[in-house]
Amino acid sequence: MKAIGFKTSLPIAEEESFIAFETPKPVPGERDLVVKISAVSVNPVDFKIRQNSTKDTVLETPKIIGWDAVGIVEAVGEKVSLFKVGDEVFYAGDITKPGSNAEYQSIDERIVGRKPKFLSLEESAVIPLTGLTAWEILFDRIRINPEKDKGKSILIIGGAGGVGSIAIQLAKKVAGLTVIATASRPETIAWCKEQGADYVVDHRNLIASVQEAGFQQVDFILDFVDTNSYWDTMVELIKPQGHIASITGSSDPVALNKLKNKSVSFSWELMYTRSMYETDDMQEQHVILNKLADLLDQGMLKSTLNVTLTGLTVANFKKAHELLESGKTIGKIAIKF
Numbered sequence: 001m002k003a004i005g006f007k008t009s010l011p012i013a014e015e016e017s018f019i020a021f022e023t024p025k026p027v028p029g030e031r032d033l034v035v036k037i038s039a040v041s042v043n044p045v046d047f048k049i050r051q052n053s054t055k056d057t058v059l060e061t062p063k064i065i066g067w068d069a070v071g072i073v074e075a076v077g078e079k080v081s082l083f084k085v086g087d088e089v090f091y092a093g094d095i096t097k098p099g100s101n102a103e104y105q106s107i108d109e110r111i112v113g114r115k116p117k118f119l120s121l122e123e124s125a126v127i128p129l130t131g132l133t134a135w136e137i138l139f140d141r142i143r144i145n146p147e148k149d150k151g152k153s154i155l156i157i158g159g160a161g162g163v164g165s166i167a168i169q170l171a172k173k174v175a176g177l178t179v180i181a182t183a184s185r186p187e188t189i190a191w192c193k194e195q196g197a198d199y200v201v202d203h204r205n206l207i208a209s210v211q212e213a214g215f216q217q218v219d220f221i222l223d224f225v226d227t228n229s230y231w232d233t234m235v236e237l238i239k240p241q242g243h244i245a246s247i248t249g250s251s252d253p254v255a256l257n258k259l260k261n262k263s264v265s266f267s268w269e270l271m272y273t274r275s276m277y278e279t280d281d282m283q284e285q286h287v288i289l290n291k292l293a294d295l296l297d298q299g300m301l302k303s304t305l306n307v308t309l310t311g312l313t314v315a316n317f318k319k320a321h322e323l324l325e326s327g328k329t330i331g332k333i334a335i336k337f
Contacts, residue, residue, distance in 0.1 A: 113289020
């Protein structure tokens with residue numbers, strides 16, 4: 001089968017930052033599906049791994065990345081019970097295994113959902129990673145209860161990005177929260193409002209901007225940009241007994257002691273945790289993806305697709321990574337094969 005990968009970490013402008021190559025078609029494990037991939041999406045994790053995973057070595061076999069896909073089940077393992085050959089599926093995948101930038105992929109059925117019936121391939125491909133991340137951070141990490149927490153305020157830092165875009169929709173449409181999102185350019189402000197944000201504030205002067213919108217403090221904060229850069233701001237803006245959650249990680253210690261007097265909770269979210277550790281509730285991602293598919297088919301949520309490229313080619317993956325690395329992308333980028 002054809003695949004796109006790399007042997008060493010190179011700047012995206014370098015000729016061999018991505019290469020096309022042939023590799024054997026995967027064989028399913030006991031609980032695996034072999035999926036013929038129709039479309040994929042790219043995410044910041046893709047370029048971060050491309051930039052850093054093979055800096056000091058040259059691999060004999062190219063590394064395949066990519067953690068968003070939609071396709072058709074072509075083969076199943078002997079213990080598969082959730083899907084059958086011919087089913088249309090979508091998923092984000094497992095960071096410890098070969099990715100989706102290829103014609104076929106083997107994937108554990110427990111982290112796969114049914115493709116939304118009424119969305120195109122490319123509209124569906126952009127949902128899994130960001131949808132799972134946003135769902136988990138809201139409902140598994142913060143444990144927002146739509147009945148108990150309806151109307152409470154949430155600040156989403158990085159509203160126009162891939163995760164921010166779907167998080168705005170989930171926070172507004174599913175959780176019933178009052179959503180404040182950060183953006184600064186006219187096009188990103190408009191995008192956040194289209195996703196359902198009640199207020200859009202300027203991240204460059206965040207405390208003043210939030211307070212000008214009428215909020216001295218907020219109940220919940222989601223950080224999709226940079227934990228430590230916004231830490232003191234988040235500490236000031238969070239209400240006593242509130243909850244802050246982040247996906248961005250930190251190379252430096254986070255000053256959790258600053259949350260003590262307010263009894264504020266803090267959570268990390270990593271969408272890959274369930275698959276990396278094969279947690280007891282690993283199949284919850286199958287459940288969440290099916291819930292997202294239902295909400296998309298019902299029109300409660302909409303795809304965050306903004307750019308589509310066509311073809312399983314080196315040029316398309318280079319273009320997608322170049323766009324992501326610019327830090328200026330809005331919504332999501334899909335590549336249709």
